[in-house]
Amino acid sequence: MPNKHNAARRHHIAKMKFRVTNWVEYEAGLRRRGSLTLWITPEALAKWRASRRRTPGGQPRYSDLAIETTLMLGCAFGMLRLRQTEGLMNSVIDLMGLDLPVPDHTTLSRRAQKQPTRIRSSLPDGPLHVLADSTGLKVYGAGQWLQEKHGAKSRRNWRKLHLAVDADSGRIVAHTLTDQDTDDPSQVAPLLDQIDGEIGQFTADGAYDGAPTYRTVLRHSDAAQVVIPPRSKAAQRSDTGPPGQRDSHITAIAERGRLNWQAATGYGKRALIETTMGRYKALIGPRLRARCFAAQQTEVAIGCAVLNRMLATGRPDSVRRKNRQP
Known part of the structure; x- marks a missing residue:
């Protein structure tokens, strides 16, 4: 994995520490x-x-x-x-x-089966830095345990929650819910269709790598910068949209290394959507309670709206502390 370079020696690397600069306001928001x-x-x-x-x-x-x-x-x-x-x-x-x-x-x-499922949220001025990723949600019932225990095919499976998050505000700006067999790149267009504003940068993990994702993002905002790590054996192609952003990523990684490419492109901000998915599962829950798919779509839309409301009450402004040299 790109973030596991020098894994055998990572215990020598000091863990990053952060300090909350607006603790008084953030604590009041938590209350x-x-x-x-x-x-x-x-x-x-x-x-x-x-x-x-x-x-x-x-x-x-x-x-x-x-x-x-x-x-x-x-x-x-x-x-x-x-x-x-x-x-x-x-x-x-x-x-x-x-x-x-x-x-x-x-x-x-x-x-709940007929309720509109689009998130109504005010977008900040200027181009957005959109982060995209997906996570799994359990469906009500025993699910996979029955299949592993008794060998019988169970009707209880997983759902995939696809999210698009504004990197600057942390707000969920779009979402879709699909079955467990739907791939991530196919949901880029439905996510971007829910975003009315201009996109300045689109950041996602390697699962979104490919020409369809680049074409979809550039069709929505022709000046957008697409930051997706190409595969380790990726070859340069000319069909990923002008001006060949994927080819430039491959060249930069080959010349300067993957970690330097991540720092130069701001790929590290993708961790914010991992935090958002963790907040969803911690506050809303890792399991869907509704039985039918239409009601499940309403359930996740309500959950995303609640997370945005909670974030509006207070959000920490954290800065990284400098590690002391031994």
Whole structure:
């Protein structure tokens, strides 16, 4: 692996240490993440009930905003089950003295399969530095354990959560959910379709290496810089988009080494998306609770929105400390 050079002697390399420069603000933000103080804006109250439909069929009672708010509340406070989420929302409405109906658990389960799954987030000004990667999420059930223990094919598999993260703000700007057999490069286009802003740099690991990824990124932003480590035996080609960025990466690695190439291109920032995936599994959970695929897509969208809200309350500004020489 590129990051395992000199593995036999790595115990002599001092571990990097960082210092948080905004500890007071960050600590206050961590406390706000657990606060039970809630409020509903007048704009949200006006949109709580669904507008009447003019097509045949029953009239919806709750708007998408009401369903999303209830699901986010249950996700933020420990991934509650739908019945517990209904009870929590009922208590909040009663404490606020509001005369609003609360979606019951059956309505939440049914509407979660039709809920819009795109993340609504404000993007910073200027070109984005997008980081892309994927991680596996367990599906509800015994899954692979049954297959390994009894040798029977199980219907319980994995899902792959593909994320696109803004390297500067740490916010999740796009996501997709696929089955376990979907490869990473095929999800670059669906991720970039969710990003309205211009991309300055696209960074991903070696699984995304190939002409399709370069063409997809440059089709979205023709001036984008694509930073993907080529394979160790990669050959130069002319079909990876002008001005032959992949060929320049191969040449730079051959001349200066892979570690120097990582430092020159800023590839080290890719570790931030690993941190984001770790935060998702630690705060939201490593397993999907919904049974059907449509509801699972809504579940991960709600989880990503909750992570962005938590990040907005406080984010550490850390700087690297200089290691003392022995």
